[in-house]
Amino acid sequence: MQIPYEEELCALADAVWETPEPGFREYKSSAAHVEFLKKHGFEVKTDVAKTGTGYEASWGSGHPVIAFLGEFDALYGMNQKADCPSYHPEDPDGMGQGCGHHMLGVGAIAAGMAYREMLKENGGSGTVKIFGCPGEESGSGKAYMARDGVFDDCDIALTWHPANFHMVCTGSSQSCIQACFHFHGVSSHAAGAPHLGRSALDAVELMDVGVNYMREHMEDSDRVHYAITNTGGKSPNVVQAEAEVRYLIRSATNPKCKKLYERVVRIAQGAALMTDTKLEVLFDEGLSNTVPNFALEDVIAKAFQTVGVPTYTAEERAYAKQFKDSFSVEDQLSDIPFGIADIMKLRENIKNSEICDYVVETIHTDHCEMGSTDVGDVSWVIPTATVNTACYSYGAGAHSWQWTAQGKSAIAHKGMIFAAKVMAESAKTLLEHPEEIKKAWDEFDKRLDGEKYECLIPKEIEPHVID
Missing domain, CATH: 3.40.630.10 (Zn peptidases)
Structure with missing residues (x-):
C-alpha cells in the first residue's frame, strides 16, 4: 500500500x-x-x-x-x-x-x-x-x-x-454539553452600602457548591467539570456585578446528558434566586x-x-x-x-x-x-x-x-x-x-x-x- x-x-x-x-x-x-x-x-x-x-x-x-x-x-x-x-x-x-x-x-x-x-x-x-x-x-x-x-x-x-x-x-x-452561566448582579460599596449590592460572584460560588453536592447523586459514569471564567473584578471592596462560570457536563448517552444538564441549570437558577441576581445561560456546544x-x-x-x-x-x-x-x-x-x-x-x-x-x-x-x-x-x-x-x-x-x-x-x-x-x-x-x-x-x-x-x-x- x-x-x-x-x-x-x-x-x-x-x-x-x-x-x-x-x-x-x-x-x-x-x-x-x-x-x-x-x-x-x-x-x-x-x-x-x-x-x-x-x-x-x-x-x-x-x-x-x-x-x-x-x-x-x-x-x-x-x-x-x-x-x-x-x-x-x-x-x-x-x-x-x-x-x-x-x-x-x-x-x-x-x-x-x-x-x-x-x-x-x-x-x-x-x-x-x-x-x-x-x-x-x-x-x-x-x-x-x-x-x-x-x-x-x-x-x-x-x-x-x-x-x-x-x-x-x-x-x-460520553455525550457532552458545555454552557456558560452568566450572573448579573448590582455593584455597590462593599463596606458603605453592602445592602444595595447583589453579588454575581456569590451566585457563582453557590452554584458551584450546589453542583458539588449533586455529585453524590450522579451515576458513576457521569462527569461534571467547571471553570470560573469571570470573577467580577479584582477589588474586594466592590460587590461584583458580573460573574460567569463555564460547565462541561458528560454522561453515557444523550438523554442522560440532557437530564444532568437540566439539573445543573436548575441549580444555577436556585443560586440566582438565593442571591437576587439574574441568570443568563449561554449554550456553547453539545456532542453525542x-x-x-x-x-x-x-x-x-x-x-x-x-x-x-x-x-x-x-x-x-x-x-x-x-x-x-x-x-x-x-x-x-x-x-x-x-x-x-x-x-x-x-x-x-x-x-x-x-x-x-x-x-x-x-x-x-x-x-x-x-x-x-x-x-x-x-x-x-x-x-x-x-x-x-x-x-x-x-x-x-x-x-x-x-x-x-x-x-x-x-x-x-x-x-x-x-x-x-x-x-x-x-x-x-x-x-x-x-x-x-x-x-x-x-x-x-x-x-x-x-x-x-x-x-x-x-x-x-x-x-x-x-x-
Missing part, C-alpha cells in the same frame, strides 16, 4: 503544526488543506454547515461513498518547542498541537488520496469524500455538520486519531456518545494485519526514549486503554520498548470511555469506526506538551502515514466486498433499534466562538 505525495503530506502536517489555531478559527490550517486538495484534483466545498473553516472534498461518483474524517484545531496552553524533551514553551499561554490534530486532518487526506487511486484502477462506481471538521476540542464541528445532513449521503465513515498504540479503537464515548460498530472494527483489524506495522530506526527509538524517560514506569503502565486482549503483552512492550511496535489486539466492547468526541455525532448518522496509531513515545499522554514536542518527528510522520494506509486498506475491503458495508449497516440499525439521531445542539444555535 502506497500513499501518493507522502513527502508533501508530511510537509502539510508540519505547516499546520506551525500555525496552531482554535476551533472555528483554523483559517490558515483549513486554507492549506483546501489548497492542497484542489491542487490534486478534488472538488471542494467550503464553509460547510456554516462552520467557516469546515470543508468537504470529493472525487468520483456513485456508491460506495466512503468518508474520511479529519480535524485541525489546536489547544490553548499546549505551546512547546519542537523535539525538546523537557518543558520549553515559547509562550506558556500559547496554542499547540497537543492532541495531534495537525496530523489527523492530513492523515484523512492521505487515506482519501490512496482510496482515490484504487477507484481509478477499479474503473467502477465509487466516491471518496474527505471532511475537514473544525472545533473538535471546543465547538463540536461534526455535530453541526451531522445536524445539517452533511454526512447523509455517505455509506461509511472512517477516521483515526494519533495515539500511543497501534490498535483498533473500540467502545463508546459514540455508537460502536464491531463489523467495521473487524475490517480495520484485518487492514492492520495486511499493512503491517512500521519499523523504527535506532535514531528514532533513541528520540522516543528521551520522552519516555520523562515519565515514571508506573505512569506508563497506568495509561493502558480498555478493550485490550492481552494486557500482559502490552505491559511488557511498554517496559521494554520506547514506542509501540506491534498491533495491539483488542476485544470488542461497548465500554464507555471517560471522554468525548464529536465523532460520536457522525456515528449516529452512518456506521463509523476509528483507527489509532502510535505517533508518540510511551508515557506521553494526549493534551500534553510531550505530544506537541513530538508532533513533527519522524515517528509522528510514520504513525500518520500508517494510519492512512490502514484506513485506505479498510476502504479497499469495503469497495471489493460490499457485503461488509451491509454487515456494518445491519449492526448500525440493530444498535439504534429505531431511535433517531437528535443533535444536542438546539436548532437556533449556529457555530460560534466563546473565548
Whole structure:
C-alpha cells in the first residue's frame, strides 16, 4: 500500500503544526488543506454547515461513498518547542498541537488520496469524500455538520486519531454539553452600602457548591467539570456585578446528558434566586456518545494485519526514549486503554520498548470511555469506526506538551502515514466486498433499534466562538 505525495503530506502536517489555531478559527490550517486538495484534483466545498473553516472534498461518483474524517484545531496552553524533551514553551499561554490534530486532518487526506487511486484502477462506481471538521476540542464541528445532513449521503465513515498504540479503537464515548452561566448582579460599596449590592460572584460560588453536592447523586459514569471564567473584578471592596462560570457536563448517552444538564441549570437558577441576581445561560456546544460498530472494527483489524506495522530506526527509538524517560514506569503502565486482549503483552512492550511496535489486539466492547468526541455525532448518522496509531513515545499522554514536542518527528510522520494506509486498506475491503458495508449497516440499525439521531445542539444555535 502506497500513499501518493507522502513527502508533501508530511510537509502539510508540519505547516499546520506551525500555525496552531482554535476551533472555528483554523483559517490558515483549513486554507492549506483546501489548497492542497484542489491542487490534486478534488472538488471542494467550503464553509460547510456554516462552520467557516469546515470543508468537504470529493472525487468520483456513485456508491460506495466512503468518508474520511479529519480535524485541525489546536489547544490553548499546549505551546512547546519542537523535539525538546523537557518543558520549553515559547509562550506558556500559547496554542499547540497537543492532541495531534495537525496530523489527523492530513492523515484523512492521505487515506482519501490512496482510496482515490484504487477507484481509478477499479474503473467502477465509487466516491471518496474527505471532511475537514473544525472545533473538535471546543465547538463540536461534526455535530453541526451531522445536524445539517452533511454526512447523509455517505455509506461509511472512517477516521483515526494519533495515539500511543497501534490498535483498533473500540467502545463508546460520553455525550457532552458545555454552557456558560452568566450572573448579573448590582455593584455597590462593599463596606458603605453592602445592602444595595447583589453579588454575581456569590451566585457563582453557590452554584458551584450546589453542583458539588449533586455529585453524590450522579451515576458513576457521569462527569461534571467547571471553570470560573469571570470573577467580577479584582477589588474586594466592590460587590461584583458580573460573574460567569463555564460547565462541561458528560454522561453515557444523550438523554442522560440532557437530564444532568437540566439539573445543573436548575441549580444555577436556585443560586440566582438565593442571591437576587439574574441568570443568563449561554449554550456553547453539545456532542453525542459514540455508537460502536464491531463489523467495521473487524475490517480495520484485518487492514492492520495486511499493512503491517512500521519499523523504527535506532535514531528514532533513541528520540522516543528521551520522552519516555520523562515519565515514571508506573505512569506508563497506568495509561493502558480498555478493550485490550492481552494486557500482559502490552505491559511488557511498554517496559521494554520506547514506542509501540506491534498491533495491539483488542476485544470488542461497548465500554464507555471517560471522554468525548464529536465523532460520536457522525456515528449516529452512518456506521463509523476509528483507527489509532502510535505517533508518540510511551508515557506521553494526549493534551500534553510531550505530544506537541513530538508532533513533527519522524515517528509522528510514520504513525500518520500508517494510519492512512490502514484506513485506505479498510476502504479497499469495503469497495471489493460490499457485503461488509451491509454487515456494518445491519449492526448500525440493530444498535439504534429505531431511535433517531437528535443533535444536542438546539436548532437556533449556529457555530460560534466563546473565548
